[in-house]
Amino acid sequence: MTNAIVGGLLIGCSAVWMMWSLGRVAGISGIVATAFRNPGGAVWAWMFLLGLGAGGWLARGLLPVDSIDVVSSLGSWPPAMVVGGLLVGFGTRLGAGCTSGHGVCGIARFSPRSLVATCTFVGVGMLTATLIAGVFA
Amino acid sequence: MKALAAALAGVVFGVGLTVSGMVDPRNVLAFLTLDAAWNPALILVMGSALAVAALGYRWVLRRAHPLFADGFTIPARRDIDPALLGGAALFGVGWGLSGYCPGPALVGAFFVDARALVFLCACLIGGAAHDLGSAVFARRARLVEADG
Numbered sequence: 001m002t003n004a005i006v007g008g009l010l011i012g013c014s015a016v017w018m019m020w021s022l023g024r025v026a027g028i029s030g031i032v033a034t035a036f037r038n039p040g041g042a043v044w045a046w047m048f049l050l051g052l053g054a055g056g057w058l059a060r061g062l063l064p065v066d067s068i069d070v071v072s073s074l075g076s077w078p079p080a081m082v083v084g085g086l087l088v089g090f091g092t093r094l095g096a097g098c099t100s101g102h103g104v105c106g107i108a109r110f111s112p113r114s115l116v117a118t119c120t121f122v123g124v125g126m127l128t129a130t131l132i133a134g135v136f137a
Numbered sequence: 138m139k140a141l142a143a144a145l146a147g148v149v150f151g152v153g154l155t156v157s158g159m160v161d162p163r164n165v166l167a168f169l170t171l172d173a174a175w176n177p178a179l180i181l182v183m184g185s186a187l188a189v190a191a192l193g194y195r196w197v198l199r200r201a202h203p204l205f206a207d208g209f210t211i212p213a214r215r216d217i218d219p220a221l222l223g224g225a226a227l228f229g230v231g232w233g234l235s236g237y238c239p240g241p242a243l244v245g246a247f248f249v250d251a252r253a254l255v256f257l258c259a260c261l262i263g264g265a266a267h268d269l270g271s272a273v274f275a276r277r278a279r280l281v282e283a284d285g
Contacts, residue, residue: 003158004181008185008187010152015190017142018142019197021145021206022204023209028243048147053244085242085257085259085260088228090227091223091224095220095221095223095224098240104186112215113216113221120222132170133172
């Protein structure tokens with residue numbers, strides 16, 4: 001529980017710093033799209049993504065967090081990763097955001113679009129995961 | 138300065154995501170699956186992130202401009218359209234299927250986690266398919282307009 005709260009506070013700090021320094025929303029799907037659409041002109045976007053990876057390594061290497069056990073072979077059903085990835089990639093572009101952009105940054109600035117989007121993807125995500133767990137139980 | 142500031146934001150975000158445990162899709166699926174083993178950790182992650190961001194934004198957005206940019210780049214739309222709902226729903230299905238959203242998948246890919254790498258490649262293809270599709274759609278709409 002402590003890990004979840006500390007991790008969340010850090011994500012919030014990152015979002016505030018992003019707005020304070022660059023005036024931008026820390027939405028991962030948007031930053032990825034910016035990085036790929038304009039590879040030469042969006043150095044900041046690539047630096048954010050590299051920083052994200054470096055931060056992951058840093059946390060895993062330095063902090064004694066027992067829940068950080070993430071390197072895995074394809075243990076879960078591989079097609080779920082392929083189909084899930086295609087849907088998340090397409091859906092976040094169509095819906096203009098993901099968990100970070102809508103769920104954290106959007107709701108934090110009281111955007112009605114982000115509130116509706118977040119309720120939709122959390123609700124549909126719960127429905128999907130619960131149905132699948134029921135079918136494969 | 139912009140690149141350094143963005144890198145710092147990325148590092149803090151990456152540390153936060155990893156510490157929170159959300160880099161592991163099993164923890165995300167434990168929240169999305171409503172059963173006896175339901176794990177509310179994701180609510181705590183989002184809730185604490187949201188609290189800091191909401192308070193911080195109130196203070197930051199009162200400033201004339203950001204430290205290293207001329208102005209704030211904030212989405213201005215406030216209407217709820219079918220694309221928003223449809224996109225969020227498709228994202229929800231993919232999220233519930235895999236347990237991954239873009240941030241954790243990126244961090245996982247840096248850990249050379251096979252699940253994350255497969256997911257991320259598919260995610261980039263899905264995003265590119267959307268952008269290609271909307272470009273073709275916009276071009277066709279312009280042609281129809283020109284014909285009419």
